[in-house]
Amino acid sequence: MKQWNSEEEARNEIKTLIGDYYLQYKKNDEVFRPGDRINYASRVFDEKEMQSLADACLDFWLTAGRFSDEFEKNFAEWIGVKHAHIVNSGSSANLLAFTVLTAPELGDRRIRRGDEVITVACGFPTTVNPIIQYGAIPVFLDVTIPQYNIDPDALEEAFVPGKTKAVMIAHTLGNPFDIKTVKDFCDRHGLWLVEDNCDALGSKYTIDGVTKFTGTWGDIGTSSFYPPHHMTMGEGGAVYTDDPLLNRLILSYRDWGRDCVCPPGKDNLCGHRFDGQFGELPKGYDHKYTYSHFGYNLKATDMQAAVGVEQLKKFPSFIERRKHNWKYLKEALIRQGSEVTDKIILPEPAENSSPSWFGFILTIKPDNGRNKVTKYLEDNNIQTRLLFSGNIIKHPCFDEIRGTDAYRVIGGLENTEEIMKKSFWVGVYPGMTDEMLSFMADCIGKAVREL
Ligand SMILES: Cc1ncc(COP(=O)(O)O)c(C=O)c1O
Secondary structure, eight states, X not given: OOOOSOXXXXXXXXXXXXXXXXXXXXXXXXXXXXXXXXOSOOOOOOHHHHHHHHXXXXXXXXXXXXXXXXXXXXXXXXHTOSEEEEESOHHHHHHHHHHHTTOGGGGGGSOOTTOEEEEESSSOHHHHHHHHHHTOEEEEEOBOTTTOSBOGGGHHHHOOTTTEEEEEEEOGGGOOOOHHHHHHHHHHHTOEEEEEOTTOTTOEEEETTEEEETTSSSSEEEEEOSTTSSSOOSSOEEEEESOHHHHHHHHHHHBTTBSOOOOTTOOOTTSOTTSOOOTTSOTTOOGGGOBSSOOOBOOOOHHHHHHHHHHHHHHHHHHHHHHHHHHHHHHHHHHTOHHHHTTEEOOOOOTTEEOOOSEXXXXXXXXXXXXXXXXXXXXXTBOOBOSTTSSGGGSGGGTTTTTSTTSEEOTTOHHHHHHHHHXXXXXXXXXXXXXXXXXXXXXXXXXXXXX
C-alpha cells in the first residue's frame, strides 16, 4: 500500500491526478463544425470543480459541512444579502420560501389555506406547486410579450383585501419582471414578494439609482443549481433573505422543522439544550428534538457545495458570456432583414435592467410556424425548449382541479396562450462559441423564411 507523509500530501497528489484526468478526458477542445450538437445548456467547469468535489469526497462528511458553510457565506456576500442557505434543488428552494410564509410567527401576514398568492401560469411549475400543495389559491395573471413576465397592469384587479398575501413569480429566462411596480404594489398592500431567481442569477435591476441583483429586492429569493442553470452543483439550490425572522424560519423548515439551530454534527452550541420549556413537552426535553414547525429535510450535501464554491468563482465571467451570446444572436437575426424579422418577435430586456440571460426566446408570428421552426432546428442538431409549461393550467396535473375554485384567473391570459402556441427558446450558455451562435442564427433565419 502506498504511504504518504501526511493527509495533505495525499490529497495534493490525488488532486494533481484529477487535474491531469480532467485535461486528458474531460476538457472539451473540439472545434465546432456546423451540424455538431448544440445543447441549450450545459455545465461549464474545469479541474477546479473536480478537485474540490474530490476534497469533499475525501472528507467523507457527506451531509452539509465546511463546503456548505463556505458556499453560503460567499454566495450571500456575492449576491448582497445577509443570509443564504443551500437546499437540494430550486424546486425545494421555492417550496421552502413559500412554506416559511405560512409560519405562525408571521401573525396576520402569515399565508393560511384559502389565502391568495399572485403568480403567472406561463412559467415553471414548481414556482406555483407549493401554493397549490399547501391549499392556498394561486391567482394567475397574464404576461407581456416580448418580456415574458407578469403584466403589472393587472395587479390591482387581482388584489382582494384580507385574502391576497403574496406575489411569487420568476424572472423569466433571466429577464427581470417589473420589480419596481410589483414591489410598490406589495409594499402598498403589505404583501410578501418571493422572487424565483432560478433562471436569473446575475441579473441586475435598478430602482431610483440603486442597482441590485435580482432575488434581493423581495423578501425571499430562490436559486437553482441544476446543471443547465447559470451555475451548477449538479442538484442544488439556495434560499436567501435579509430578514432575521425569515432567516430563522428558513433554517427551521429546511432542517426538519426543528427549533434548534445547531448544524449537523454539532450539539448544544447555545448551552441550553436541556433546560427549555416548549409546547406541552416536559421541561428540559432535548431542544435538538423539539419541533416548532411542520418542516422537511431539504439540505444539500457538502459534495454539491464543493462544486458550487468553485463555480461561484467563475460566475462573473459566465454572466458576461451569457450577455454576449444573447446580444450576438439578436444582432445576427436583425442582420437577416425584414424577411426574417417581420415573422418573429425578438426578446426585449425589461426597463432598468441588465439581464443575465438564461435563454434567447422567440415568438413566431405565422400560425403553426413555431413547430416547423423547432423541428428544423432539432433536425439540425440545435436543441430547443418551450417556455416551460407554456400555460400550467392546461397540463394534466390540473385535470382534477380545472374549473374549480382551487385557483383564479385574471382576464383571458391571451399572451400566455400565444406563448404556449408560438414561442420557443434556444440557449446562450457560456460554453457556446460565436461559431455556434452564428450557425444557430442562420438556421433560425432559414426556417423562418420558409414559413
Ligand atoms: C423558474 C424556475 N424555477 C424553479 C426551477 C426548479 O429548479 P430545480 O430544477 O433545481 O428544481 C426551475 C428549473 O429549471 C425554473 O426554471
